[in-house]
Amino acid sequence: QKEVEQNSGPLSVPEGAIASLNCTYSDRGSQSFFWYRQYSGKSPELIMFIYSNGDKEDGRFTAQLNKASQYVSLLIRDSQPSDSATYLCAVRGAQKLVFGQGTRLTINP
Amino acid sequence: EAGVAQSPRYKIIEKRQSVAFWCNPISGHATLYWYQQILGQGPKLLIQFQNNGVVDDSQLPKDRFSAERLKGVDSTLKIQPAKLEDSAVYLCASSARSRRAGGADTQYFGPGTRLTVL
Numbered sequence: 702q703k704e705v706e707q708n709s710g711p712l713s714v715p716e717g718a719i720a721s722l723n724c725t726y727s728d729r730g731s732q733s734f735f736w737y738r739q740y741s742g743k744s745p746e747l748i749m750f751i752y753s754n755g756d757k758e759d760g761r762f763t764a765q766l767n768k769a770s771q772y773v774s775l776l777i778r779d780s781q782p783s784d785s786a787t788y789l790c791a792v793r794g795a796q797k798l799v800f801g802q803g804t805r806l807t808i809n810p
Numbered sequence: 811e812a813g814v815a816q817s818p819r820y821k822i823i824e825k826r827q828s829v830a831f832w833c834n835p836i837s838g839h840a841t842l843y844w845y846q847q848i849l850g851q852g853p854k855l856l857i858q859f860q861n862n863g864v865v866d867d868s869q870l871p872k873d874r875f876s877a878e879r880l881k882g883v884d885s886t887l888k889i890q891p892a893k894l895e896d897s898a899v900y901l902c903a904s905s906a907r908s909r910r911a912g913g914a915d916t917q918y919f920g921p922g923t924r925l926t927v928l
Contacts, residue, residue: 705852709850735916735917743921744899744901744919744920744921744922745853745901745919746919747916747917747918750916789852789853791852793915796858796865796866797855797858797866798843798855798917799855800852800853800854801852802850802851802852803851803852
């Protein structure tokens, strides 16, 4: 079992719709959870992080965390073509940050 | 605030040659990371430094990879000799440890070095 799992996609969403990205993790002791966006040929950039169960909103982005189910998700409202990228889920355990393989998201105009 | 700097941006070498990458973290960031990102995969941690000490190098192929951070600021990652499977983007990141509960820290990435081994 991979430490952090994501559906690699591609996930295709029409412009203006809600994009939902999911991630599961294996380490129950994980403390903090991050979503990074990576455009093709570029380095990852942080979108948001979440530590506590529940929802955290930042503009069009909402991160959701359920530690009991070991599940974290990212919702993107009013999706724009500029949101087309690979989204990386990263989970911090005792020492290091472990990344999932990323989900490739395409927003169709 | 200047971001994480890396050089070179691109490097093409033949197998069995050696190569070195350089990273300068964000000023004041005590923690520095080197990641390897193979096409289509997420970044994989190679080594983590706290100041000039190694925190985690469990996934560093020590028979060919080495890294140092002598003065607790910039760092170099070396591969000697390179293999075809080392073709990847090598990302450097840095963080300043947060005082939040759980000790979470946000990592900021440099632009990466794209290595091609022929």
